[in-house]
Amino acid sequence: MLHDDTGRTLFEKSRPGQRGTGEIEWDVPRVGLDTLVPAKFRRKKAPRLPELSEGEVVRHFVNLSTKNHHIDKGFYPLGSCTMKYNPKVNESLARLAGFTTLHPLQPAETIQGALELMWRLERMLGEISGMDSVSLQPAAGAHGELTALLVVRAYHLSRGEDRRKVLIPDSAHGTNPASAAIAGFECVTVKSAPDGRTDVEDLKSKLGPDVAAFMITNPNTVGIFETRVEEICAACHAVGTQVYMDGANLNALVGITRPGDLGFDVMHFNLHKTFTTPHGGGGPGCGPIGVKSHLSAFLPSPRVENHEGKFTLAKPATSIGPVHGAFGNFLIMVRAYAYILAMGPEGLANVGHTAVLNANYLYAKIKEGMSCKFDGPYMHEFVLDGSPLKALGLHTSDFAKRLMDFGVYAPTIYFPLIVPEAMMIEPTETESRETLDRFAEIFLEVLRECKESPETVHSAPHNLPLKRVDDVKAAKDLILTHPFE
Ligand SMILES: Cc1ncc(COP(=O)(O)O)c(C=O)c1O
CATH class of the missing domain: 3.90.1150.10 (Aspartate Aminotransferase, domain 1)
Known part of the structure; x- marks a missing residue:
């Protein structure tokens, strides 16, 4: 195939004087920069940026995008990562100026629509999962795990219990032990039984008053439903251990059953795996957590509250505090909200x-x-x-x-x-x-x-x-x- 896309970077393709559509017109006065930044900190030379026509830049990126594999190009059966189609209507909605031009530090009365969207999305996720409260702040599933474990620790400490251990099956995703370790817990491995499910007897032998949480993925990472989940929850609750559901595989359960009804105390969602938002590459995504009411007071702040249609921000004294700047990655929330509304209860049930x-x-x-x-x-x-x-x-x-x-x-x-x-x-x-x-x-x-x-x-x-x-x-x-x- 004849094309000039020989793997050269934009900098290598650059030619002096090439331009796109022209100068950007500023719609705000350009005051401050020259006077506020002291001369010694101002750059002496203009930055070395590639100079190309608009068409060349477009071709460059289109060519690059076809070299890589992506969900819009072909089938992507990456187990556990749930690479599913991202509906384009969600992209259009997330690009609405009413959302993109907001600043997270604007006064609450000027961002009522955004706060309402977050408040509603929290309730939708609560309804889908059977959890009593939801926080949208964490930026990915792994971040949700960490946040949830910090909530669990705050809960135990509030009861005067300094529990140090977290039990995790040997089939768990690597983020589970990593999150537990970062949250300051000691990880203890629970064996899998010959059928690929958790070895419940091994779990029971390791439970005790020093165990803060048991983290379990359901369906688990070999794609099998943990059928003894009620027994597992009962055994954990008998010694005050919180049961965490890694909800990465929630798309298998949506419309069939709800983690909250199965007995779990706390869980995370991966909006990209279950609710078709783009993958966040470990960061700029959204990994909300859902908790039962006894954990609600510890969720990250600020919390969006609804006072008869007026939305405000609250910082409960018992909250673990913020785990992300502002509210989390808001435009991912817009996409998930749009998807859930577009699917409706019947679509989601399928x-x-x-x-x-x-x-x-x-x-x-x-x-x-x-x-x-x-x-x-x-x-x-x-x-x-x-x-x-x-x-x-x-x-x-x-x-x-x-x-x-x-x-x-x-x-x-x-x-x-x-x-x-x-x-x-x-x-x-x-x-x-x-x-x-x-x-x-x-x-x-x-x-x-x-x-x-x-x-x-x-x-x-x-x-x-x-x-x-x-x-x-x-x-x-x-x-x-x-x-x-
Ligand atoms: C079972 C399980 N838990 C946790 C995670 C971590 O989620 P994230 O990639 O959003 O951090 C994944 C990611 O693939 C997973 O499959």
């Missing part, structure tokens, strides 16, 4: 059913080729045991890279750790049957290649802009800057 149906449909199509270590029924995702590949001299990572040659993204690999050569597939509820059929065909084709021409798979990818990279070097020798002269 989310869980469709997520589960799609995963089980796909598994039924590929299980003859490769199967799961644990028996189903599976919920929204399933985890294949890729260890038979080893007999062919191959690994799950080879298989995953070859899949990408066919225009689909790879599943999550090597997680959870309790499945050897794990390959975790989550189609999500937003994919059509045709897409699932096509993926199953590709999957079985790669499996055939593994047997008939393993070298093709071992040396993949062949059709991507970058061939096989040295993963270890890429992780250890990360250079994120351009070597300018």
